[in-house]
Amino acid sequence: MDNHTESQRKLNMSHIRSSSKSEEIVRHFLFSKGFRYRKNDKRYAGKPDIVLPKYKTIIFINGCFWHQHNGCKGATIPKTNVSYWENKLRNNCIRDKANIDILNKQKWNVIVIWECMLSHKKIEETLNNLILDIINSFPGVTNNENNRFTTECANFN
Numbered sequence: 301m302d303n304h305t306e307s308q309r310k311l312n313m314s315h316i317r318s319s320s321k322s323e324e325i326v327r328h329f330l331f332s333k334g335f336r337y338r339k340n341d342k343r344y345a346g347k348p349d350i351v352l353p354k355y356k357t358i359i360f361i362n363g364c365f366w367h368q369h370n371g372c373k374g375a376t377i378p379k380t381n382v383s384y385w386e387n388k389l390r391n392n393c394i395r396d397k398a399n400i401d402i403l404n405k406q407k408w409n410v411i412v413i414w415e416c417m418l419s420h421k422k423i424e425e426t427l428n429n430l431i432l433d434i435i436n437s438f439p440g441v442t443n444n445e446n447n448r449f450t451t452e453c454a455n456f457n
Protein backbone atom coordinates (compact mmCIF):
# COMPACT_ATOMS: atom_id res chain seq x y z
CA MET A 301 0.00 0.00 0.00
CA ASP A 302 1.24 3.49 -0.75
CA ASN A 303 0.21 6.80 0.73
CA HIS A 304 -2.11 7.75 -2.05
CA THR A 305 -5.82 7.53 -1.62
CA GLU A 306 -7.82 6.17 -4.51
CA SER A 307 -8.99 9.63 -5.55
CA GLN A 308 -5.47 11.03 -5.50
CA ARG A 309 -4.28 8.16 -7.63
CA LYS A 310 -6.98 8.86 -10.20
CA LEU A 311 -6.09 12.54 -10.10
CA ASN A 312 -2.42 11.83 -10.75
CA MET A 313 -3.25 9.48 -13.61
CA SER A 314 -5.47 12.08 -15.21
CA HIS A 315 -2.70 14.67 -14.98
CA ILE A 316 -0.33 12.40 -16.82
CA ARG A 317 -2.72 11.16 -19.47
CA SER A 318 -4.37 14.36 -20.53
CA SER A 319 -1.53 16.69 -21.42
CA SER A 320 -0.31 15.08 -24.65
CA LYS A 321 -3.91 14.67 -25.82
CA SER A 322 -4.53 18.37 -25.19
CA GLU A 323 -1.51 19.26 -27.29
CA GLU A 324 -2.82 17.11 -30.12
CA ILE A 325 -6.24 18.79 -29.98
CA VAL A 326 -4.73 22.26 -30.32
CA ARG A 327 -2.29 21.24 -33.07
CA HIS A 328 -5.00 19.49 -35.04
CA PHE A 329 -7.25 22.54 -34.78
CA LEU A 330 -4.52 24.95 -35.90
CA PHE A 331 -3.55 22.71 -38.80
CA SER A 332 -7.20 22.50 -39.92
CA LYS A 333 -7.29 26.31 -39.98
CA GLY A 334 -4.22 26.47 -42.19
CA PHE A 335 -1.62 27.35 -39.56
CA ARG A 336 1.74 25.66 -39.90
CA TYR A 337 3.92 25.09 -36.88
CA ARG A 338 6.89 23.33 -35.38
CA LYS A 339 6.41 21.21 -32.29
CA ASN A 340 8.59 20.75 -29.22
CA ASP A 341 11.34 22.82 -30.80
CA LYS A 342 14.42 22.51 -28.61
CA ARG A 343 15.95 25.70 -29.96
CA TYR A 344 13.59 27.80 -27.86
CA ALA A 345 13.39 28.25 -24.10
CA GLY A 346 11.10 25.70 -22.49
CA LYS A 347 10.88 23.52 -25.63
CA PRO A 348 7.49 24.99 -26.60
CA ASP A 349 4.63 22.68 -27.59
CA ILE A 350 3.86 24.80 -30.65
CA VAL A 351 5.94 27.40 -32.51
CA LEU A 352 4.34 29.53 -35.24
CA PRO A 353 7.29 31.30 -36.90
CA LYS A 354 5.15 33.25 -39.35
CA TYR A 355 3.24 34.88 -36.51
CA LYS A 356 6.21 35.07 -34.14
CA THR A 357 4.03 33.22 -31.64
CA ILE A 358 4.83 30.42 -29.23
CA ILE A 359 2.18 28.33 -27.50
CA PHE A 360 2.52 26.26 -24.36
CA ILE A 361 -0.26 23.88 -23.39
CA ASN A 362 0.09 23.60 -19.64
CA GLY A 363 -1.43 21.11 -17.23
CA CYS A 364 -3.18 23.04 -14.44
CA PHE A 365 -1.56 20.85 -11.79
CA TRP A 366 2.04 20.62 -12.98
CA HIS A 367 2.21 24.28 -13.93
CA GLN A 368 -0.08 25.49 -11.11
CA HIS A 369 -2.72 27.45 -12.96
CA ASN A 370 -3.36 30.49 -10.78
CA GLY A 371 -6.72 30.26 -8.98
CA CYS A 372 -7.71 27.01 -10.73
CA LYS A 373 -9.19 24.14 -8.78
CA GLY A 374 -6.93 21.81 -10.72
CA ALA A 375 -3.92 23.43 -9.06
CA THR A 376 -4.31 22.00 -5.57
CA ILE A 377 -1.28 20.68 -3.71
CA PRO A 378 -1.48 16.97 -2.79
CA LYS A 379 -2.15 16.34 0.89
CA THR A 380 0.73 13.95 1.36
CA ASN A 381 4.42 14.83 0.97
CA VAL A 382 3.37 18.47 1.04
CA SER A 383 6.83 20.04 1.17
CA TYR A 384 8.06 17.84 -1.68
CA TRP A 385 5.17 18.90 -3.89
CA GLU A 386 5.35 22.57 -2.95
CA ASN A 387 9.01 22.62 -3.80
CA LYS A 388 8.59 20.80 -7.08
CA LEU A 389 5.60 22.84 -8.24
CA ARG A 390 7.19 26.12 -7.16
CA ASN A 391 10.24 25.25 -9.23
CA ASN A 392 8.02 24.50 -12.22
CA CYS A 393 6.46 27.96 -11.90
CA ILE A 394 9.81 29.70 -11.57
CA ARG A 395 11.15 27.86 -14.62
CA ASP A 396 8.04 28.65 -16.68
CA LYS A 397 8.30 32.33 -15.86
CA ALA A 398 12.02 32.44 -16.68
CA ASN A 399 11.38 30.77 -20.05
CA ILE A 400 8.59 33.19 -20.92
CA ASP A 401 10.81 36.14 -19.99
CA ILE A 402 13.53 34.87 -22.32
CA LEU A 403 11.08 34.36 -25.18
CA ASN A 404 9.55 37.82 -24.67
CA LYS A 405 13.00 39.37 -24.83
CA GLN A 406 13.45 37.56 -28.14
CA LYS A 407 10.20 39.22 -29.27
CA TRP A 408 8.03 36.15 -29.26
CA ASN A 409 4.39 36.48 -28.37
CA VAL A 410 3.81 33.74 -25.80
CA ILE A 411 0.39 32.18 -25.28
CA VAL A 412 -0.34 29.70 -22.50
CA ILE A 413 -3.36 27.46 -22.91
CA TRP A 414 -4.30 25.93 -19.59
CA GLU A 415 -5.77 22.47 -19.78
CA CYS A 416 -9.04 23.48 -18.08
CA MET A 417 -9.63 25.89 -20.97
CA LEU A 418 -10.03 22.85 -23.22
CA SER A 419 -12.97 21.36 -21.30
CA HIS A 420 -16.10 20.58 -23.33
CA LYS A 421 -17.73 23.80 -22.14
CA LYS A 422 -14.83 26.11 -22.91
CA ILE A 423 -12.95 24.60 -25.83
CA GLU A 424 -14.82 26.40 -28.60
CA GLU A 425 -14.32 29.83 -27.05
CA THR A 426 -10.70 29.04 -26.21
CA LEU A 427 -9.80 27.98 -29.75
CA ASN A 428 -11.60 30.95 -31.29
CA ASN A 429 -9.75 33.31 -28.95
CA LEU A 430 -6.51 31.53 -29.73
CA ILE A 431 -6.80 32.37 -33.40
CA LEU A 432 -7.60 36.00 -32.62
CA ASP A 433 -4.59 36.23 -30.34
CA ILE A 434 -2.28 34.65 -32.91
CA ILE A 435 -3.44 36.98 -35.65
CA ASN A 436 -3.42 40.07 -33.44
CA SER A 437 -0.23 39.26 -31.61
CA PHE A 438 2.25 41.97 -30.81
CA PRO A 439 5.65 40.38 -30.40
CA GLY A 440 7.19 40.64 -26.96
CA VAL A 441 4.13 41.94 -25.12
CA THR A 442 2.87 38.73 -23.59
CA ASN A 443 0.56 39.05 -20.64
CA ASN A 444 -0.64 42.55 -21.32
CA GLU A 445 -4.30 43.36 -21.77
CA ASN A 446 -4.31 42.33 -25.41
CA ASN A 447 -3.67 38.76 -24.46
CA ARG A 448 -6.60 36.65 -23.31
CA PHE A 449 -4.38 33.87 -22.09
CA THR A 450 -2.71 34.58 -18.77
CA THR A 451 0.74 33.11 -18.44
CA GLU A 452 0.76 33.44 -14.67
CA CYS A 453 1.08 30.45 -12.43
CA ALA A 454 0.13 30.35 -8.77
CA ASN A 455 2.13 32.35 -6.25
CA PHE A 456 4.04 30.47 -3.65
CA ASN A 457 4.92 32.53 -0.63
Ligand SMILES: [Zn+2]
Nearest residue numbers: 364369372416
Ligand atom coordinates in the same frame (compact mmCIF):
# COMPACT_ATOMS: atom_id res chain seq x y z
ZN1 LIG B 1 -6.87 25.47 -14.89
